[in-house]
Amino acid sequence: MAGKVLMRGTHVLGEAAVRAGCRAYFGYPITPQNELPEYMAAAFAKMDDAVFVQAESEVASINMVMGASIAGARVMTSSSSPGISLKQEGISYIAAMELPAVIVNMMRGGPGLGNIAPAQGDYFQATKGGGHGDYRLIVLAPAYGQEIADMTRQAFDLADHYRTPVMILGDGMMGQMMEPVEFPEPLAVKSLPRKDWILDGAKGRPSRVIRSLWLDTALEEELNWRLARKYEMISRELADQEMYLVDDAELIVVAYGTAARIAKGGVHRLRETGLKVGLFRPKTLWPFPSARLATLSRHIDQMVVFEMSTGQMVEDVRLAVEGRCEVSFYGRPGGVVATPEEIARVLSSAYHRKASFEGGGSRSWQAQGYTNLGSA
Amino acid sequence: MAGKVLMRGTHVLGEAAVRAGCRAYFGYPITPQNELPEYMAAAFAKMDDAVFVQAESEVASINMVMGASIAGARVMTSSSSPGISLKQEGISYIAAMELPAVIVNMMRGGPGLGNIAPAQGDYFQATKGGGHGDYRLIVLAPAYGQEIADMTRQAFDLADHYRTPVMILGDGMMGQMMEPVEFPEPLAVKSLPRKDWILDGAKGRPSRVIRSLWLDTALEEELNWRLARKYEMISRELADQEMYLVDDAELIVVAYGTAARIAKGGVHRLRETGLKVGLFRPKTLWPFPSARLATLSRHIDQMVVFEMSTGQMVEDVRLAVEGRCEVSFYGRPGGVVATPEEIARVLSSAYHRKASFEGGGSRSWQAQGYTNLGSA
Amino acid sequence: MSLKIVFSGFGGQGVLMMGYVLAVAGMNEDKHVTFLPAYGAEVRGGTANCTVVVSDEEIASPIASSPEFVVAMNHPSMIKYQNMVKTGGTMFLNSDLISGAPPREDIKVVRVPANSLAHEMGNDRALNMIMLGAVMSTVGIVSEKALAQAVETVLEGKKKSLVEINQKALAKGSQYISSSR
Amino acid sequence: MSLKIVFSGFGGQGVLMMGYVLAVAGMNEDKHVTFLPAYGAEVRGGTANCTVVVSDEEIASPIASSPEFVVAMNHPSMIKYQNMVKTGGTMFLNSDLISGAPPREDIKVVRVPANSLAHEMGNDRALNMIMLGAVMSTVGIVSEKALAQAVETVLEGKKKSLVEINQKALAKGSQYISSSR
Amino acid sequence: MKKVFSRPESLKETPFHYCPGCGHSIIHRLVAEVIDELGIRERTIGVPPAGCAVLAYNYFDVDMAEAPHGRAAAVATGIKRMLPDRIVFTYQGDGDIAAIGTAETIHAASRGERVTSIFVNNAIYGMTGGQMAPTTLPGQVTTTTPGGRAPLRDGNPIDLSEMLGVAAGSVYIERTSVTSPKNILKTKKAIKKAFTVQLEDRGFALVEILSPCPTNWKMTPVDAARWVDESMTKIFPLKVIKDVA
Amino acid sequence: MKKVFSRPESLKETPFHYCPGCGHSIIHRLVAEVIDELGIRERTIGVPPAGCAVLAYNYFDVDMAEAPHGRAAAVATGIKRMLPDRIVFTYQGDGDIAAIGTAETIHAASRGERVTSIFVNNAIYGMTGGQMAPTTLPGQVTTTTPGGRAPLRDGNPIDLSEMLGVAAGSVYIERTSVTSPKNILKTKKAIKKAFTVQLEDRGFALVEILSPCPTNWKMTPVDAARWVDESMTKIFPLKVIKDVA
Amino acid sequence: MKGRIEIDEERCKGCGLCVAVCPKKQIEISDRLNTKGYYPACFQEAMAPDPDKIECTGCALCAVCCPDVAIEVYRETKDESKDKDQEKEG
Amino acid sequence: MKGRIEIDEERCKGCGLCVAVCPKKQIEISDRLNTKGYYPACFQEAMAPDPDKIECTGCALCAVCCPDVAIEVYRETKDESKDKDQEKEG
Ligand SMILES: Cc1ncc(C[n+]2csc(CCOP(=O)(O)OP(=O)(O)O)c2C)c(N)n1
Ligand SMILES: Cc1ncc(C[n+]2csc(CCOP(=O)(O)OP(=O)(O)O)c2C)c(N)n1
Ligand code: SF4
Ligand code: SF4
């Protein structure tokens, strides 16, 4: 597969995983990400050092991931919203045991069974920890096919480097859409850094234990602060974003993933009409690029957060901005995909300080707290 | 059971549930809340209109709760951290189907298996939605035995009134500690408001469906905004807090549940030494009493958030305060229970603008963003 | 320059391949392209459709709420999309399966008897490439050469004869348009 | 006025009942009280302990990191708590099972031969109320009457004789202290 | 002439969304006919799965509750325990009941819940587009076993019904198919019996129905029926697995 | 005189935290003896449960991984699939394996995972303080069945091992007890065989061991052993349930 | 003509199960698409209007097999058949 | 004295299983608590130091049953027993 190829997002992710040295996949089917396990099944069937298991459930698959990671493998699982909810206990354990793992969530409309259309309602679950206890996931949010390839490679490296689970957060559209992609050279599994903590039998060394139980509260607190320090470090080292035409912008739209590319289209159109608008796209949702956004908030009048949900990331934006500029929100939840034209209209009416937006649903926060502009 | 009785928190919760008309309990054992299912088993064994089922797992129990609620019952389940993670898919469905249900989480040390000591690491999971999609739980956080009784009654009423799941968020200590409690009179189940939406067989009426699947994205979006409006209403109507000596306070400590009563002890001691400190205790974690806190932030220099975690509610405090006063954090995660003396020391050193605190772990946020003062 | 085409029809009419070939051709000419197939429950019931965007700039959304061009290979598809086509846009109809026309004055309609032309060629399954050839000779955002190449890429590994048949079909489709001008 | 007592010993020595009776007595005298038993894994291995706080004000924490009073019914419990007792505090030891004393100058130690006294009474299981009686006659935050009542509440439904035995035991415990003054 | 065959009352007019020749359609009709014949339409509550039959509530004219994938038995338990005099049934595919729902189903049977389960075994994940099911046959090609199911790698087909037969609380378990008028009528009898067991308050009853999925098997409906008779029944023999008098 | 009985190598010196007379202690020793005798200590990886045996890694001197409650079979699958030449065993209580872990266990068996499972059936939830287990006997008093387990309300004891016998991928399933020297030695033989099956790469093997919990049964260790022999074996007969040559 | 069926062509998905099962071969798949895009089954009658050519016995096997409940079946009642016989005689 | 056992009194939890199983009744529960608070089992020898009174055969049944691996068992070797016999003769 040399040069550019046209592939759907799920397949791009699968191929990038194989090239990143992923040799274990455990999952359970769910739309809209079935083409990923299907790709892994086909790819691994041709390799003799790789394992694909279609588990009996998402709960089983996340625990198989735990086992494979304990055994030292670069391992991945994937699902979509309801299936990811079922993995929460396992994810909390994996984080607590400081095991590397890559977890893919191709979000669909929710809550509940919802639908299979692209949505962004799982931001909180991904970034604040849907599982119990103090832990974080590194959350990468690709917006383009090429980025899926690049971030997948990055995800496996980060997971091993920090010994922590990493989530790739996409949506049905990211997964189904085909775009031209170029892949990096495959990594040789042998070339990957050795792991001296895995369980592979106590041959010529003391036996090891990998655990998350610390009945002694002092030890449990120690674990909690060790994790907290690790997360601090990650926050400093990893936060990343795309900034598009923000330098002279009076208004910027903040969006990630599919919503961001649509918002970018909106910004593009408005710039043609001379409006000073820009885009801020977090590429890492956790750690959230707060520092950068905080800096921007000093010389920008307002930010419009656009999400395919009723408003989740907007909280992290407000945390970063801390009232230094106006923050308003525009949302299209439930699998509805807004058009660039629609976003352009929303932004220009915000730009011209129109009170409320057509369609969708919107809210805004002035420096003095919270007001609701009603919703569609 | 007339007049004051001395009971442990889990039993208080169970008795209050029975008196609130709860007639169905589905759960799975986990320390430190086993005395609650044990109480329900004993109580319901004596009643012929009540159902206790020890399910095969937390996943099964939350889905049995779904069924009992669909059939119109006042129903409850309870667990502790890891078990609550397993319920996340079901909780998302229950919220999406707009079913009333009461879910109890007696938090323990985490992440992972952690330990069975009291902790507050599940705040994010409870308040931001650990499950997938845009939904919220009403989250009540009792700090005293009597409050467990009162909030349990309230929880069932709110669940039915708003047709939404309500969580009672306690911890191992809340559950195990005995305090004097007085119970309200039992409610007669027949006296409870009729539910005209339940499934009990389509006798003399059109057949009904209770569902969360909306393949048509327009309908799914409609559901999402309907829920969003419901949550807005709840935020306006329900946010509640205890404020102790805040009027003249220069520093207030913000804490909930067990942490709050300890913090209150600290405040008490400092007041005796003349320091102008107070306590702000959210009684509802969602909706978070942001408006009140925002108002306070206008004439108070700093707030110290104390949690038995590495810092979660502190984000909601910062969202409410939006940089209007300094916010710093002190945490004891992992099941460690701080003493009032310890909190007093922390508060007074903050009061005297000492940079860092002894023990535990701490951070502080100036108006200009984020700094870390290191952690134990 | 940017344009959006929707291809639609029954499953088995090779609708997805039409879009795929076009997208590959666009990619090979270093344009920005996206290809979005309908998926999941939409598909059940045997209808298929996909949206292709070819553009000189980065593509914001792969979805076409009002496409410039719609290709309808059967009657239900015409019904489904006739009101979505952008004013001034064009609707390509497989006249063998579609009698009647969309009730609109503001769009062009091009009829192509894809089934019959395919039958003439002695290859009924080639109707999709015939239609694509016809569409492209009208729209012309990618070169005929690029399309022919794309067919090779898409059918990589398949037998040579099949590739040639499909390339012939592309040609036949565009001839049909030129000759009927 | 507020005080914290830890009761500790083997399971079966009625340690939890001591705390429970005290807490109920405190409640009946309208004091603030908390009772916190050790739970879960702590318990396995057959040791038991609980902490009671009785206070005129709202109680911040039911946990005693440095209790004013500790009651140790067996040797392991003395070892476990001897360093936690607050300076100036008192440790009550069941002298029948505990020889030796905590290595501290800054706390008082009261020895009560609970087992033997219970045996004298002809009821070995009453050792816990005997110890409680002894403790309370020293500490005296709740009245003897309240304690006696509390026993009734706690043993509600049990046979009257049992109640009386336990009340006698309370009395015997406090007599032991006064007589040994 | 008089009408000798027409649409059951308990079935709404809505046309099925199922593919041509799909067994779900036949089974829906049979369940509706049984509900009619037992006269329980107004006291029946159904719990459909996540699966192709997720929209069953569009077709059955009885109260219907949704359940998360695999949890129908637990949801049904919750309903039945609160309303013991109502008739509660679950309708589940093989992935729903025999993969993700294994524990809920086995324990409902073990508890002897008074619930009737219709288990539609089409040896594939239909709704999600043809992945391997726990009941997929050795060698069968699916989208996650492109080279055919290899038991050593992909595991063996699971005999859930036989396992349920072991459960002390199950009263009646039968495996049937819908590949011919004869088998269809047998299936209807089995469904009727499974509902009757509940009406008689005797315990858990389940009918496993071998059912064609022409779409994902990539066969014509007629060939699909033949494949059930010739291949599926070898691994899943049609029989009464348990019948406690 | 020469030492004829002493502590196995694969057991660390750490004293057990288990209660007096607890079956877990005996079973730990047996597993360690088998690991010694097979000479596989350095290539064995164990997966303990959430349960009283959660701290098993304090006792076995082999690599040990924790698993969430009930998921040992899935964790073991992940390990074994990546390291096929290592020996992987799970050690689970009845609640862990037969309640919350039902699906993971049955599917590991159905897939024929090369894993050995030690299933300690003490008819109760020990670690959490004596609640009903899926294996609790009818009439048995537990903290969640204060009046004794009433099958109509609380369900019946589950025969997980018999169900696992139905699974095509299971090779060897036996039920034993540790109530006498004879039974203890039989149990050791069974454990050895279950490990051998894995060494021979033949499939899934499990030994269900009836094991006393004097603490939660509120019996002396001696009475507890008698109760196993007289009551438990009536519902859970000691026998080879499956043994594929 | 002992029996007769009516096929709802809009419900029919042309699966062909009825065609395969009809012992008298009274059903065929038509070559006209219905609006859903399927080629529906149709009853002899539609093609051969002459009642005497119809062999349908109203056995209803087709209806029993029809997944989409697209078939209604009618059968001659006793008296109807009597009348017929009389016709014949008369 | 054919056999002998050593009981680690600190490991012993006094469960009494060895006492129950010993065919020669060579084991008793002592009345002294160990530091863990249990009454450990002890071997005859401890009470009756006269070797000839010891009937322990070293059958190891106690050790097999001991949950806490608190028992080590020793048995006379062939030559040892020979020596003894000679003693007797001499
Ligand atoms: C938790 C969760 N996991 C996965 C899915 C996706 N899903 C829906 S139906 C289904 C299986 C469908 O197969 P089956 O149960 O055999 O029913 P069929 O469609 O074949 O009738 C799956 C995996 C889901 N909805 N929820
Ligand atoms: C998800 C989850 N649910 C519940 C628990 C609490 N828990 C720990 S062990 C256990 C069951 C113990 O019983 P069993 O498996 O029979 O083992 P035993 O202790 O009797 O040896 C339970 C319910 C948990 N740790 N995690
Ligand atoms: S996919 Fe299969 S099971 Fe689903 S509707 Fe179509 S034929 Fe029926
Ligand atoms: S509680 Fe029961 S199983 Fe657990 S250690 Fe004690 S005796 Fe053993």
Ligand code: SF4
């Ligand atoms: S069986 Fe029914 S759906 Fe199938 S072809 Fe005949 S009439 Fe049509």
Ligand code: SF4
């Ligand atoms: S069996 Fe072991 S633990 Fe039990 S009494 Fe004998 S020596 Fe002690």
